[in-house]
Amino acid sequence: MNSNITQEQLLQAKETLTNLVHKTPVLSSEVIDKKVGADLYFKCENxxxxxxxxxxxxxxxVSRLGSDQKKNGVTTHSSGNHGQALAKAAQLAGIRAYIVMPENAPTVKKQAVKGYGAEVIICESTQAAREKTCRDIQEKTGATFTPPYDHENIVIGQSTASQELFEQTDNLDYLLAPVGGGGLLSGALLAAKFFSPTTKVIGSEPLGADDAYRSIKAGKRLPQENPQTIADGLRTSLGEINFEIISENIDQILTAKEDTIIEALKMMHHHLKIMAEPSCALPLATILENKSMFEGKKVGIIISGGNVDLDVYYESLK
Amino acid sequence: MNSNITQEQLLQAKETLTNLVHKTPVLSSEVIDKKVGADLYFKCENxxxxxxxxxxxxxxxVSRLGSDQKKNGVTTHSSGNHGQALAKAAQLAGIRAYIVMPENAPTVKKQAVKGYGAEVIICESTQAAREKTCRDIQEKTGATFTPPYDHENIVIGQSTASQELFEQTDNLDYLLAPVGGGGLLSGALLAAKFFSPTTKVIGSEPLGADDAYRSIKAGKRLPQENPQTIADGLRTSLGEINFEIISENIDQILTAKEDTIIEALKMMHHHLKIMAEPSCALPLATILENKSMFEGKKVGIIISGGNVDLDVYYESLK
Structure with missing residues (x-):
């Protein structure tokens, strides 16, 4: 596979999504800026x-589906944010969504997906069971499988967060995004390539789930086995198209230790006043561990999501 | 005393503060809108x-002080947000601030005030001790006493939050603000009077600290004794100038029960993804208790602050 995503495709996605997505605000904190010695701009996708x-x-x-595909709806397997996102996107497009969720997924997440009008199919909590259940649904319903990150249209869609951030700021020296499957980061890389080529893009990853760092170094995809991190959104392995775009365009992958991730999450809690998932703390954590690199620079950061369980949030911050 | 605050004064304050304050974003949530049956616009002063x-x-x-006053600095007594605000405002103006804080104020708040370069003076945690300590400082240093709400310049300054919200939205039917001392609400009333006269302004108050409701009904200021509410920012009594502006201009004061306040706080936590003080939940709580009144309307809401202690926040939401 070769990634030939064009500037025109990115612009078209921005146009398509204009009235569908929130143009999220960019927040900053003088206290955090003072502590790290840089100007940070947090794009709040939470x-x-x-x-x-x-x-x-x-x-x-969903917007790129043909009319025949639309008739049969979409499906995916997800215990997290992609399931909710696809359910809502399908609802707005007036098409069916079948979301396969592991039996151990939190009740509140299952309810959220149902609340967006999707059909929830419960399966065993193994990757094999998730994939098989999803294939069965495709066969039975003809629904189009819509993966969480390893797909060109997903990457193009995610690029719009960075496209917006470039419009909302001036001359960013760096743009940092957390990296799990790599959808957000590969979207950021393409946005920078076409709309802010002087901005260096960096992926931020937990040291305990550093498959992107290792994969880029090795020049081939290395899976993430037995991830050890509080950042649950980043425990997954890099996707294929994502690895390709990242390895072609990335400036650097930086990792952070768990203690620093928690320190960064606390700083965001105290000074940005936002609910942010632990995964969101990675960019700030990697800045804290590499202060001299960012000193005096203008740095954009993508806050990826805010669907936190209060109990987990409390445990991680107290 | 008679309030003769003019449109020109409000405009001047907006101009003065343009480069000093953050133009805070306005958030909305389709899930909350669906639950209440109205379009809500949350102005995030947190x-x-x-x-x-x-x-x-x-x-x-601080900007309205004469040069002689600036030489001697400012003082106030506060266990909460006003102390931090005055300390930071004085720091930016390059003048001294003496903040009297009760001995039982949380260490984190004392540290925050010191962090903004102010001198912290600890006193007993009675109102009498706070006032006496503050008077002593005025005598000793010549510092200007800057109260938290009962002052024309404070009200004019607070009006800029509502002025901004009117610029960021179109044709609000209602504007709701929580009411404690009344600074935010009286600022909102003046902003609506001059810049959005068709918007009805409503004060939202805990049933367990309903002195504004009772005062407006009685036509005179009635003190808040023994307040019973989780909304710690709203336990105080209405100020004199605030009562005057509110009674002249208010459409209505609505109250909410504690259970509804907590329900509203949970909704904001889950769907707005922000850290908000319990006091911020009052507008949404009063809407939940008066749904038919707001059905199909466009409603602005001021989120007053986000300086929450995580333990308290967790206890109130779990």
Whole structure:
């Protein structure tokens, strides 16, 4: 596979999503800036519809379906943000969504997906069971499988978060995004390539789930086995198209230790006054561990989502 | 005393504060809108500098000091947001601030005030001790006393939050603000009077601290004794100038029960993804208790602040 995503495709996605997505605000904190010695601009996708940037990719993927595909709806397997995003995107497009969720997914997430009008199909909590259940649904219903990150239209949709951030700021020296499957980061890389080529894009990853760092170094995809991190959204392995775009365009992948991730999450809690998932703390955490690199620079940061369980949030911050 | 605050004064404050305050974003949630049956626009002053709208009033009050007054600095007594706001406003103006704080104020708040460069003076935690300590400081230093709400310049400063909200939205049917001392609400009333006269302004108050409701009904200021509410920012009594402006201009004061306040706080937590003080939940809580009144309407809501203690926040939401 070769990624030939064009500037025109990115612009078209921006146009398509204009009236579908929230144009999320950019926040900053003088206290945090003083502590790190840089000017940080936080693009708050936790305020996006369904609580994360995933709504952008899902909406764009749905918008690109042909009329025959639309008749049969969409399906995916997800215990997290992509399931909610796809359910809502399908609802707005007036098409069916079948979301496969593992039996151990939190009740509140299952309810959220149902609340967006999707059909929830419960399966065993193994990757094999999730994939098989999803294939069965495709066969039975003809629904189009819509993956969480490893798809061109998903990446193009996610790029709109960074496109907006470039419009909302001037001359960013750096743009940092957390990297799990790599949808957000590959979208950021394409947005920078076409709309802000002097901005260096960096992926931020937990040291305990550093498959992107290792994969880029090795020049091939290395899976993430046994991830050890509080940042649950980043425990997954890099996707194929995502690896390709990242390895072609990335400036650097930086990792952060768990203690620093928690320190960064606390700083965001105290000074930005937002609910942010632990995964969102990665960019700030990697800045804290590499202060001299960012000193005096203008740095954009994508806050990926805000769907936190209060108990988990409390445990991680107290 | 008679309130003769003019449109020109409000415009001047807006101009003065343009480069000092954050122009805070307005958030909305389709899920909340669907639940209440109205279009709600949340003006997020929890993202304001020092974490609350209080920074607007404090900054404007400091900007209006004469050069002789500036030499001697400012003072106030506060266990909460006004102390931080005045400390930061004084720091930016390059003048001294003496903040009297009760001995039982949380360490984190004392540290925040010190962090803004102010001198913290600890006293007993009675109103009498706070006032006496503050008077002593005025005598000793010549510092100008800057009260949290009962002052024309404070009210004019707070009006800029509502002025901004009117610019960021179109044709609001209602504007709701929580009411404690009345600074935010009287500022909202003046902003509506001059810039959006068709918008009805409503004060939202806990049933367990309903002195504004009772005062407006009685036609005179009735003190709040023994307040019983989780909304700690609203336990105080209405100020004199605030009562005057409110009774002249208010459409209605609505109250909400504690259970509804907590329900509203949970909705804001889950769907707006923001850290908001319990006091911020009052407007939404009063809407929940008076749904038919707001059905199909466009409603602006001022989120007053986000300086929450995580333990308290967790206890109130779990």
């Amino acid at each position: 305020f996006q519809k369904t609580g994360s940037f995933k709504f952008r990719g899902a909406s764009y993927a | 993202f304001q500098k020092t974490g609350s709208f209080k920074f607007r009033g404090a900054s404007y009050a």
